[in-house]
Amino acid sequence: MDKSFLVTGGAGYIGTALTKRLISEGAQVTIFDSLETGQRRLVDPRAHFFKGDVRNREDLEYICSSNNFDTVIHLAALKSVGEGEKAPANFINVNVSGTLNVLEVMRKKHISNLVFSSTAAVYEENLSGIYDEKCSLLPLSVYGSTKLMCEELIRQYQRLGHIGQSVIFRYFNLAGDSGLKFFDAYAQNIFPVIARTYLAGGDFSVFGDDYPTPDGTGIRDYIHLNDLIEAHVLSIKKNVSGIFNLGTQRGTSVKELIEKFNQHLEQPLKVHVVGRRPGDAAKAIADPSKAEHVFNWVAKAGIDEMIKSTIEAHNVI
Numbered sequence: 001m002d003k004s005f006l007v008t009g010g011a012g013y014i015g016t017a018l019t020k021r022l023i024s025e026g027a028q029v030t031i032f033d034s035l036e037t038g039q040r041r042l043v044d045p046r047a048h049f050f051k052g053d054v055r056n057r058e059d060l061e062y063i064c065s066s067n068n069f070d071t072v073i074h075l076a077a078l079k080s081v082g083e084g085e086k087a088p089a090n091f092i093n094v095n096v097s098g099t100l101n102v103l104e105v106m107r108k109k110h111i112s113n114l115v116f117s118s119t120a121a122v123y124e125e126n127l128s129g130i131y132d133e134k135c136s137l138l139p140l141s142v143y144g145s146t147k148l149m150c151e152e153l154i155r156q157y158q159r160l161g162h163i164g165q166s167v168i169f170r171y172f173n174l175a176g177d178s179g180l181k182f183f184d185a186y187a188q189n190i191f192p193v194i195a196r197t198y199l200a201g202g203d204f205s206v207f208g209d210d211y212p213t214p215d216g217t218g219i220r221d222y223i224h225l226n227d228l229i230e231a232h233v234l235s236i237k238k239n240v241s242g243i244f245n246l247g248t249q250r251g252t253s254v255k256e257l258i259e260k261f262n263q264h265l266e267q268p269l270k271v272h273v274v275g276r277r278p279g280d281a282a283k284a285i286a287d288p289s290k291a292e293h294v295f296n297w298v299a300k301a302g303i304d305e306m307i308k309s310t311i312e313a314h315n316v317i
Contacts, residue, residue, distance in 0.1 A: 001025040001237065006069045006111075008054055008102065009076030010047070011038025013187070014117065014225065017178035018073065020044045021229050032063055033076070042180050054098030060105040071113040071236070074102050077147075080188040081121065081279045084142035095146035096153070103157045112164030114154065115232060120172045120221075120245070120284050122148040129219065129251070129283025133170070133243050133290055141279025151243075165241035172221040172247035172286045174228060176306035177313035190220075190254070191306065194261055194269065195314035204269050206254055208276035211283075217254035219283040221247040224301035224309075231297045238295040247286020248299040257303070264307055 005022060009015050010031030016039065019029045023046050030048040033040075043049055048067075052059030054076045077095045078084065084091045099116075106114065121144030124136040139145040157163050175191040184192060197204045209216040223246055231246050252260075262268045291297045 001027045003070045004028040007073045008032045013182050015075050016042045057101040064109040073115040075117050081141045081143045085278045088142040091146050096149045099150040107162040114166040116168045118147045118170045125281045130285045132287035168243045170245050175222045176224040177309040178225050181313040191310045203272045206273045209273045215255045219251040219253045221285040227299040234295045244291040245286040245288045251285040
């Protein structure tokens with residue numbers, strides 16, 4: 001892969017794994033990260049690193065002026081649904097203004113290609129709980145709203161010819177470890193939260209058991225990080241453009257997930273139920289058939305593999 005990439009948020013959970021894979025494919029990678037949550041020690045030493053913030057356009061202009069990038073992979077964002085409900089202005093500043101800065105610098109520096117990490121949280125909740133890319137869009141959360149704003153900005157910049165082509169990935173629920181043992185003490189994804197709670201000997205909070213689902217808890221489509229990375233690489237190799245769901249088309253409830261974790265733990269996880277969390281849907285399962293059709297991607301890993309790699313990454317047992 002004879003390409004040069006700028007990866008914003010490249011020291012994060014996804015970015016470190018993606019960078020390692022891109023370099024193994026022969027690409028040149030420059031990481032742009034503020035290190036507010038990123039981990040410099042896990043950045044592949046073969047990558048170039050620049051400490052910068054997407055909220056600062058001058059940082060982006062500097063790094064893009066010093067390099068000849070083919071593609072920007074824009075991962076940098078705030079992503080906790082709960083935190084977004086508490087601090088909407090901060091999420092708009094980082095996610096929306098940061099994306100606008102990326103697009104403006106791409107326009108000025110004539111960088112044609114963009115890969116953007118969006119979310120299933122952009123969809124309007126429906127009765128089936130199954131979503132393809134044609135489903136209605138009406139986010140339930142601030143986080144989802146910021147990502148939808150970013151998608152629209154990308155669409156307009158592409159329509160105007162300011163960027164050439166874009167791939168927008170709508171991630172469902174990301175889980176598992178790529179082998180780097182990425183430990184984020186502040187991550188709000190359910191897998192690391194379960195692992196940290198177990199290590200601390202605390203109670204895991206289930207947000208609501210009164211959803212219209214078989215066991216009353218929310219159902220999600222969990223996708224392994226390695227599968228998500230594979231989707232990025234395949235789409236780049238195939239030189240595709242468009243919006244794609246990334247998920248497994250399999251749903252797991254919170255209660256089922258806890259039971260599966262318990263099968264791998266020495267002691268069962270202590271659990272208590274609290275009220276629903278604002279912005280959470282009852283059920284969200286991907287229809288990823290478009291990605292399979294366009295660039296031959298299918299998720300391979302199951303829940304057990306995601307749990308095992310999470311446990312190993314967090315040194316739980």
